[in-house]
Amino acid sequence: MHDMPLSQIASYAGSKERLRLWIRLLRVSRTIENELRLRLKSEFDMTLPRFDVMAALNRKPDGLLMSDLSRFLLVSNGNVTVIVDRLVTDGLVVRSSREGDRRTSIVTLTDAGMTLFRQIATEHEKWVNELLGSIGDEEARHLAGMLKSFRSNWET
């Protein structure tokens, strides 16, 4: 075993390591998120939550239900309603009712929405690449793999 105080072994081996990891994880994602938010705002007058919704919709040409968006983006239902409302106002997405179930509405990108998204996404990818520049290709793949295994473990 490694060197650690008895109290830790008794309770949770490696607990400190994982706590430290969590703090680092949080700081890295906050730093990147802040920087991306800033650039989205200044370059495209776009917010991160709206961009996230557009990115999710872009992956599914047939559209997504409100609840799909909520699940996928890990935010509440009420939140999605507000964000989509604003995107509708801006003409970037549309809600259309579905045959056979009048409770649901399918959200899809408009043509304007698709065009704008593609523009922003190109820059966004460059930014992320730049911000994570200190991480090599191989390392990135390795890290992503670890994080993926976490997700699938937890998500079930």
Next chain:
Amino acid sequence: MHDMPLSQIASYAGSKERLRLWIRLLRVSRTIENELRLRLKSEFDMTLPRFDVMAALNRKPDGLLMSDLSRFLLVSNGNVTVIVDRLVTDGLVVRSSREGDRRTSIVTLTDAGMTLFRQIATEHEKWVNELLGSIGDEEARHLAGMLKSFRSNWET
């Protein structure tokens, strides 16, 4: 070199890997953050931002300036004001003016604040340990190391 389309090599080698990594990173931290928020609320009627502030103050017994908190927690000045206001109302922290500079105020935990923090921190560490349970000790150290190098690269 690895197998990848020409277009990628031409623009940003490994760009897709790093974008994927960023998305995973974001999803993992959101998942954990959501779960921690839920538990803090139900077990201690505490919010995550307030807990973050208390954790920062706990590390510095002599207290921190508002601007220190803002820098450390990576949130805006105005935000810190609001959070600290609420903690003061709850009697968990105090603002005290500093000799020689009447612009600044030093924030410290009260005794009640310290007591409560220690209680919550114990549980919090267990939760994090549980949520990151699928990551081994060695792996955690490795990951934390990578993330640290990123930070110091960016932070300057």
Next chain:
DNA sequence: TCTTGAAACTTCATGCTTGAAATAATTGAC
């Protein structure tokens, strides 16, 4: 059919968060 329960959303109150503008105190150049 009717009615009970569940599902998909929306609305609302509350709290978090930012960025810009305002206030107040300090520092430095002259």
Next chain:
DNA sequence: GTCAATTATTTCAAGCATGAAGTTTCAAGA
């Protein structure tokens, strides 16, 4: 010493986010 620039903080408007309560619609059994 005075004034301009800087620093620390607060205030404010707008947007994001949650969870609970409410509305409408669907589904399925008695």
